[in-house]
Amino acid sequence: MLKLYNTLTRKKEIFKPIKKGQVGMYVCGPTVNGVPHLGHARQQISFDVLRKYLKFLGYKVKFVSNVTDIEDKIIDAAKKKGISIEKLSKKNLKSHLEDYKEIGIQEPDVRPFATKYIKQMIELVSLLEKKGYAYLVKDDGVYFEVSKFKDYGKLSHQNIKKLKVGVRVRNTEGKKNPKDFALWKISKPGEPAWDSPWGKGRPGWHIECSAMSKKILGLPFDIHGGGQDLIFPHHEDEIAQTEAGYGKKFANYWVHNGMVNVDKIKMSKSLGNFKTIRDILKEYDGKVIRYFVISNQYRKPIDFSKKALDNAKAGYERLKNIISEIHDKGTNSSYLKKFEDAMDDDLNTPRALQVLWKLIRDTKAKGKLGTIKKIDEVFGLDLLKKSKVKIPKNIQDLINKRELARVKKDFKKADEIRNKIKKLGYGIDDSKKGVVVRKNELK
Numbered sequence: 001m002l003k004l005y006n007t008l009t010r011k012k013e014i015f016k017p018i019k020k021g022q023v024g025m026y027v028c029g030p031t032v033n034g035v036p037h038l039g040h041a042r043q044q045i046s047f048d049v050l051r052k053y054l055k056f057l058g059y060k061v062k063f064v065s066n067v068t069d070i071e072d073k074i075i076d077a078a079k080k081k082g083i084s085i086e087k088l089s090k091k092n093l094k095s096h097l098e099d100y101k102e103i104g105i106q107e108p109d110v111r112p113f114a115t116k117y118i119k120q121m122i123e124l125v126s127l128l129e130k131k132g133y134a135y136l137v138k139d140d141g142v143y144f145e146v147s148k149f150k151d152y153g154k155l156s157h158q159n160i161k162k163l164k165v166g167v168r169v170r171n172t173e174g175k176k177n178p179k180d181f182a183l184w185k186i187s188k189p190g191e192p193a194w195d196s197p198w199g200k201g202r203p204g205w206h207i208e209c210s211a212m213s214k215k216i217l218g219l220p221f222d223i224h225g226g227g228q229d230l231i232f233p234h235h236e237d238e239i240a241q242t243e244a245g246y247g248k249k250f251a252n253y254w255v256h257n258g259m260v261n262v263d264k265i266k267m268s269k270s271l272g273n274f275k276t277i278r279d280i281l282k283e284y285d286g287k288v289i290r291y292f293v294i295s296n297q298y299r300k301p302i303d304f305s306k307k308a309l310d311n312a313k314a315g316y317e318r319l320k321n322i323i324s325e326i327h328d329k330g331t332n333s334s335y336l337k338k339f340e341d342a343m344d345d346d347l348n349t350p351r352a353l354q355v356l357w358k359l360i361r362d363t364k365a366k367g368k369l370g371t372i373k374k375i376d377e378v379f380g381l382d383l384l385k386k387s388k389v390k391i392p393k394n395i396q397d398l399i400n401k402r403e404l405a406r407v408k409k410d411f412k413k414a415d416e417i418r419n420k421i422k423k424l425g426y427g428i429d430d431s432k433k434g435v436v437v438r439k440n441e442l443k
Contacts, residue, residue, distance in 0.1 A: 330367030
C-alpha cells in the first residue's frame with residue numbers, strides 16, 4: 001500500500017482516495033514572471049513521477065496544475081522590460097512548456113490560468129467578507145483576518161503568536177494585524193484591473209489556487225502538492241481562506257518536494273548561482289536531469305553540481321547501454337514487487353532505481369524487458385528508446401574502412417577496426433538494416 005508523507009500531520013500515511021479508484025490532484029504551477037529554473041525542474045519531475053505511479057497502481061488520476069499569469073512579480077518584471085504583462089506571460093509560459101517537455105513532463109489534464117477564474121475568486125472573497133473573515137482597507141485592498149481562523153498555522157506548524165512579520169508577510173498601514181494577507185488588491189494606474197464590489201482591482205496570489213482547485217476538483221480533494229517553499233505562507237493561506245470560506249476541508253494529503261541547492265548553496269539570483277533549466281540543457285540531455293532528480297528522494301534537499309550531473313549522465317548512459325543488450329521479453333513479478341515496495345514507501349525513487357539496476361545485472365532473472373517497460377512508465381526515462389548517437393568524423397571514417405574490409409572479406413582487418421572503435425568509446429552492431437552505432441562508457 002502506498003504511503004505518502006503528509007505535511008499536515010508530519011507523518012507517513014496510507015494513501016486512501018476519497019473516491020475508490022480515482023485521485024484528484026492539484027499541484028501549484030509556475031508564476032510566469034521568468035523562464036523555468038532548477039526549482040521548477042525538481043518540482044515538475046517529482047509530481048510527474050507521483051502522478052505516473054498512481055496510474056501504475058491503477059488509479060484514474062485527474063491532475064490539475066495552474067499557471068499564475070497575474071501577480072506582483074509578473075507586473076514588476078513586465079514594467080522592467082517595458083512590455084505588456086500578457087506578452088511577458090505568453091513568452092515565459094512558452095519557455096516553461098518547452099523545457100518541461102525536454103525533461104519528460106506529461107501535460108496536466110487541466111491547466112487553469114488565473115486570469116480565467118477571476119469570477120470565482122471574487123465570489124470567494126465576497127463569501128469570506130460575508131462570514132466576517134475579510135475586511136477592506138480603503139484604497140488598498142481586502143484582507144483576510146488571520147486571528148479569526150483558529151487553525152491558522154496547522155500546515156506549517158507555526159505558533160501564530162510567535163510568527164514574525166518579514167519578507168514573506170508584508171505589513172501595510174490599515175491592516176488589523178501585520179499577519180493578515182491580501183485577498184484582493186485595488187489596482188494602481190497602469191496595472192491590470194477587474195470590476196469588483198471593492199472597486200477595480202486584481203486578486204491576491206493565494207486566492208487564485210483556492211478558487212481554481214475548488215471549481216475544478218471540488219472539496220475536499222485528495223492531494224495538494226508543491227515545493228517546500230510554498231508551505232508558508234502560500235499553502236497555509238490557501239487552507240485558511242478555503243476552509244473559512246467554503247466551510248469544508250481543503251485537501252487530505254499535503255505533499256511537498258525538497259529545496260534545490262547549487263554546489264551546496266541555496267539557489268538564489270542574489271548569490272549569482274541561479275540556474276535555469278535551459279542552462280543545464282545546453283550540456284545535458286533532459287532525461288539526464290530527470291535521472292538525477294529521480295536518484296534523490298523527493299522530500300530531501302537536492303544539490304545540483306557539475307560533478308553530480310556528470311555522474312548522472314554516466315549512470316544514465318550506462319543503464320541505457322546495458323538495457324540495449326537485453327532481449328528477454330516478458331515481466332518479472334518478483335522485481336516488480338520490489339519496485340512497488342520501494343515506491344510505496346513515500347516514493348523512494350533511489351531505492352526503486354536500485355531495484356532496476358539489480359534487475360538488469362541479474363543473469364538469472366527472466367522477463368526483463370517487460371519489467372523495464374513497466375518501471376519506465378513511472379520513471380519516464382525512455383529506457384527502451386533507441387538513442388540517436390552523434391558519430392564523430394574519426395569514428396565514421398573507421399566505420400567506413402571496416403565496411404570496405406568486410407566487402408573485401410578481410411574479416412581480420414574488420415575485427416581490428418572494430419576493436420579500435422571500441423577503445424575509442426563506441427560499439428557497433430551489424431544488422432539487416434546496416435551498422436548500428438552506440439556510445440559505450442569509457443573504462
